[in-house]
Amino acid sequence: MIDMETMNVDINQEKKIPGSIDQLFIITKFEILNYFRSRRFLILLIIGLIIDLLLTGIIGYYRPQSFLSSSLSFYSGWVGQSITFIIILSAIFFGGDSISGEFQNKTGFFIASRPIRRSSIYIGKWIASFIASFLIIIIFLAITIANGVYYFGASIPYELWESLAFSILYLAAVLGFAFFFSSLFKSSAYSIIITVILFLFAFNLIQLLISSLVGIEPWFIITYASGIISNIFTVPFPAHVVTTVTHLGHGRTLTTTTYNATISEGLIIMAGYFIISTILGLFIFEKREFN
Amino acid sequence: MIYALQDRNIEKRFILINYMAVYEVGKLDDNVIEAINLTKKYGSFTALSDLNLNLSGSKCVGFLGPNGAGKTTTLKIFTDLIRPSSGQAIINGINVQQNKKKALSDCSALIETPEIYPSMTVREALSLVAELRGVPRSERSSQIEEVVAEVKMTDWLDKSVGKFSKGMKQRVNIASTLIGNPSIILLDEPTSGLDPRGMAEVRDIVKSLKKKDRLIFMSSHLLNEVADVCDEVAMIDHGKLLAYGPLEEITDKFSTVDDSAEAQFSRAIDESINSQISRIDGIVSVEKLDSRTVKIKYTGGLKSQEYILATLAGMQIGLVGFKSSSTRLEDTYLNLIKETL
Numbered sequence: 277m278i279d280m281e282t283m284n285v286d287i288n289q290e291k292k293i294p295g296s297i298d299q300l301f302i303i304t305k306f307e308i309l310n311y312f313r314s315r316r317f318l319i320l321l322i323i324g325l326i327i328d329l330l331l332t333g334i335i336g337y338y339r340p341q342s343f344l345s346s347s348l349s350f351y352s353g354w355v356g357q358s359i360t361f362i363i364i365l366s367a368i369f370f371g372g373d374s375i376s377g378e379f380q381n382k383t384g385f386f387i388a389s390r391p392i393r394r395s396s397i398y399i400g401k402w403i404a405s406f407i408a409s410f411l412i413i414i415i416f417l418a419i420t421i422a423n424g425v426y427y428f429g430a431s432i433p434y435e436l437w438e439s440l441a442f443s444i445l446y447l448a449a450v451l452g453f454a455f456f457f458s459s460l461f462k463s464s465a466y467s468i469i470i471t472v473i474l475f476l477f478a479f480n481l482i483q484l485l486i487s488s489l490v491g492i493e494p495w496f497i498i499t500y501a502s503g504i505i506s507n508i509f510t511v512p513f514p515a516h517v518v519t520t521v522t523h524l525g526h527g528r529t530l531t532t533t534t535y536n537a538t539i540s541e542g543l544i545i546m547a548g549y550f551i552i553s554t555i556l557g558l559f560i561f562e563k564r565e566f567n
Numbered sequence: 568m569i570y571a572l573q574d575r576n577i578e579k580r581f582i583l584i585n586y587m588a589v590y591e592v593g594k595l596d597d598n599v600i601e602a603i604n605l606t607k608k609y610g611s612f613t614a615l616s617d618l619n620l621n622l623s624g625s626k627c628v629g630f631l632g633p634n635g636a637g638k639t640t641t642l643k644i645f646t647d648l649i650r651p652s653s654g655q656a657i658i659n660g661i662n663v664q665q666n667k668k669k670a671l672s673d674c675s676a677l678i679e680t681p682e683i684y685p686s687m688t689v690r691e692a693l694s695l696v697a698e699l700r701g702v703p704r705s706e707r708s709s710q711i712e713e714v715v716a717e718v719k720m721t722d723w724l725d726k727s728v729g730k731f732s733k734g735m736k737q738r739v740n741i742a743s744t745l746i747g748n749p750s751i752i753l754l755d756e757p758t759s760g761l762d763p764r765g766m767a768e769v770r771d772i773v774k775s776l777k778k779k780d781r782l783i784f785m786s787s788h789l790l791n792e793v794a795d796v797c798d799e800v801a802m803i804d805h806g807k808l809l810a811y812g813p814l815e816e817i818t819d820k821f822s823t824v825d826d827s828a829e830a831q832f833s834r835a836i837d838e839s840i841n842s843q844i845s846r847i848d849g850i851v852s853v854e855k856l857d858s859r860t861v862k863i864k865y866t867g868g869l870k871s872q873e874y875i876l877a878t879l880a881g882m883q884i885g886l887v888g889f890k891s892s893s894t895r896l897e898d899t900y901l902n903l904i905k906e907t908l
Contacts, residue, residue, distance in 0.1 A: 291672040291747065292701045302698045306684075306691070313686040385681035386692075386743070389646040390699050391671035566648035566678075 296396045303387070303400025304407070311408040316369045323365060324412050327358050328419040335423070347428035348509050351436045354420050356506025359439070360499075362416055363447045364475040366409035371454025372471045373464035374401050375561055380464045384566055398455070398561045402554070405451050413443065435508050442505045442542065449498055449549040450475065456557035459564065475499070493517075493535045498549045500535070504542035513539070598659065598673075598750045598782035599623040600645065605654035607640050607806070614640045616806040618654070622784060622799075627777050629793030629814075630786040632803040633904060638786035639679065641803070642755045646676045658751060675744040676753035680737055680760055685729025689720060689739050692728055693746055700747035714745040717772060733760040741769060745776075752776060754785040758792060770796050794896045802903050809903045814896065815868050821902050822895040825851050825864040826872065830879060831888035832859045840884050847878050 294302070311317045331354055335343050343353045375398065378384030387397055417440065421432060454471045461467040479499040486492045487500075494500040507514050514536040522530040537545065600622045607615040615637045622628050630638050643649045644656045647667040656663040661670040683692045693711045702710055715724050718738040723731070728739060737760050744752055757773070758766040773796050776783055787793050793800055794814065801811040810817050830844075835858040844861065845853045849871035854862040865871050872891060879886045 291749070293668055293672045294699070294701045296668075299699055302695065306687070306695045309691065310684050310686050382679065382682040383684055385648065385678055386683055386740070387695075387699075389648055389671075389676045389678050389681075390696065391668045391674075392699055393668060565650065566643065 293391045296393050299392050300396040300400040300403070303392075303397055304403045307401050307404030308407055311370065311404060317408055317412075320362075320365060320369050320412050321415065324362055324416040325419070327362070328416060328423075331358070332419070332423055335427075344427060347424060347431070348433050348435060348511065350424055350427060351420070351433060351439070352506060352509030354423070355417070355436065355439055355443075356509050359413065359416070359443050360446065360502050360505055362413060363409070363443060363450055363502075366405075366412060366447065367450040367454040367475065368468060368471050370405035370408055371402075371451045371458060372468035373458060374405060374455055375458040375557070376461045376467040377458075377464045379462040379564070379566065388566060394562050395558055398459075398558050402451060402455055405455075406448065409447055409451065410444070413440075413447070433509075435511075439505050439508050442502075442508065442539075442546075445543060445546045445550070446498075446502050446505060449501075449546040449553070452550040452553040452557065453498065456553035456560070459557045459560040487535045488532045491533045495537070495541065495545060498545060501537050501542040501545035501549075503537050504539050507536055508539070597623045598625065598780075599657070600674075600751060600753075600782065600784055601655075601657040602641065602645075603655040603657065605641065605644060605656060606652050607637075607644065607649065608652040613806050615644070615651070618803075618806070618808055620801060620808060620811060622782060622801075625777070625780040625782060626798040627773060627783040627785060627796055629797035629800040630784060630803065631788065631790070631793055631800055631900060632786075633788060636804045637806040638788075638803060639755050640806070642676065642678055642753050642784070642786060645674075645753055646671065646678055648678060673749050674751040674753065675747065675749040676755070677740050677744045677757055678753070678755045680733065681740055683728040683736060683739060685727065687728055688725050689715060689728060689742075690724050692739060693743055696743045696746045702747055710746060710748075714742040717745060717775075718742045719768060734762060734765050737761055738765070738769075741772065748779075750780065751782045752784070754783065756787055757785065758787070758789065766792070790897050790900055800896070802900065804904050810899075818895040818899045819868060821899040823902065824895055824898045825866055826868065826891065826895055827862060827864045828872065828875075828889055828891040829856065830861050830863055830886060831890075832861075833885035833887045835859055836861060836884070840882075843882065843884075844879065847875055849875055 293299075334340070343350050373380075378388070378397075384397075388394060421436075424432060424436075453474075454467075457470055457474075458467040461470075479497050483494045483497045483500050487494050516536055516538055518534040518536065520532050520534065522532070524530055600620075602618045602620040605615055605618040605620075606613070618637070618641060630641070632638050640649065644651050645658065645663055647663050650664055658670040658674050663670040687695070690711060693714065694707060697707045697711060712721070712724070715721050718741050720735065720738050720742065723735065728736060731739070737757070741754075741757060744754070754773070758769045761769060770792060773783060773785065777798075785793075785797065797814065799811070799813050800817055802809040802817070810821060812820075836844075836855065841853055841855065841861065844850065844863065849865045849867045851864040851866060854864075856862050863875065865875055867874075876889050879889065
């Protein structure tokens with residue numbers, strides 16, 4: 277017997293799984309929901325607010341000339357010194373265990389065994405981390421601008437927007453790098469500790485040692501590239517190479533070299549870090565096994 | 568073979584046009600899981616060795632073996648959580664490693680005891696799965712409520728999963744496998760972490776799933792669970808498939824003991840009734856356990872069991888319970904596992 281009706285029913289019942297891009301945004305949506313309910317988002321928000329409140333109080337009370345001489349120096353002092361720290365903290369908080377946590381906490385089994393590409397999970401989580409970090413930065417910046425408007429009026433120097441654009445690229449690069457490290461380890465603790473050590477200590481130390489003592493431009497260090505975020509407030513833009521000769525007495529001198537990444541160089545380094553670390557992280561996550 | 572086709576849609580269209588080939592639809596629409604020479608090695612350790620297994624149709628297949636036998640490894644390969652060293656894992660004609668999304672589009676799995684993001688409520692966790700599976704927005708809410716009711720978690724629908732016990736999380740995990748109404752369900756020790764009541768409820772859920780034209784592949788090391796729920800059994804040890812077939816056939820082939828069952832009566836069984844029972848065809852021996860319970864050993868498998876039960880009921884001697892024991896499956900298991908040591 278030919279049962280056309282049954283056949284039609286079966287064909288209609290063919291399961292329609294959303295496309296990979298749609299699934300990516302589904303992951304992003306639920307991951308953001310997760311972040312907003314998490315303590316880490318709240319803690320990071322509080323840290324950002326504390327920095328803002330401290331600067332508001334100190335500048336209001338002591339009125340330091342280094343901040344109040346011009347709007348440029350104000351934003352340079354406020355944003356230039358703090359935003360990279362907030363970005364690094366965001367990468368540690370949101371990126372440090374983003375992938376390793378899926379293995380350690382076994383949450384990966386809940387998602388990865390479904391009909392979804394692993395790349396959708398990875399990128400979806402990355403976008404969620406980026407959005408959560410970006411929100412923290414925006415809140416921090418909103419308070420900064422409110423202070424700036426109070427002291428210097430509504431004319432905001434365009435260097436602030438340039439600095440913000442560089443910060444966004446830096447955030448992408450730092451998160452990409454944190455995700456890469458997170459995909460290397462199955463332990464959240466390892467991936468978080470290594471991210472902390474690299475961004476808060478190791479990169480800065482290596483940069484200092486090789487530029488000042490060895491005299492090599494640290495073009496391969498991401499924190500070196502981040503210098504453009506604060507240097508953009510300096511007019512004219514700092515020289516690429518600054519050599520300082522210090523006289524130590526008795527005819528002896530100490531020559532130290534300081535490098536400043538040019539804007540194009542900084543952007544290329546950040547983009548390079550973002551692209552390479554994302555490709556590597558994706559590749560590792562695709563190959564990793566949920567044992 | 569029909570299930571080896573790579574594009575089922577194309578084949579369906581072909582069948583719609585070709586009237587003469589419609590007969591093949593039954594086979595084509597079978598739910599099929601196939602392992603072809605599936606091997607998984609970790610360095611020098613072989614977790615899975617040349618596994619060949621072909622499951623199709625609507626039934627429950629138990630995957631039995633001791634811890635470390637390769638059960639979870641097999642199921643993980645079928646869900647692409649790990650990759651085989653060689654061989655192929657195929658679901659409905661699609662190689663999981665080549666096209667995971669399509670292969671798993673009509674297949675759901677519960678592997679180990681996954682953790683659900685603790686801040687999510689049951690509704691949110693299941694919404695995530697429903698969205699990933701492409702359940703239409705209009706059906707999502709009702710489907711979630713339906714599957715949650717099935718695992719008896721309705722009262723917890725809007726509570727955060729983070730506060731749940733392992734057993735409650737496992738229920739949510741089981742509910743998540745039902746989202747999207749998949750035709751194939753892979754369950755890796757689904758009663759793990761559940762209390763006896765929870766285990767019984769999960770077994771009932773699995774039994775009810777069988778009625779809905781599904782192929783269920785369930786790993787377990789609980790023999791009574793497999794005997795109670797499954798139609799067929801595949802036994803594995805040291806990564807090698809030892810036996811596969813209908814429960815009855817496997818136990819007939821490998822068990823050296825008779826079937827047995829415990830019969831309970833509402834009144835005391837005297838010697839004359841005892842001898843009447845022992846004269847029923849197929850019964851090998853009757854052993855009195857207490858005044859109202861006897862242990863019956865019999866031959867002839869399910870048909871014989873059915874006949875004995877009907878005869879006992881017809882004798883009107885106060886039969887109130889008849890429970891077959893899994894002795895033969897246990898004996899089969901021990902014989903097969905012993906042989907591989």
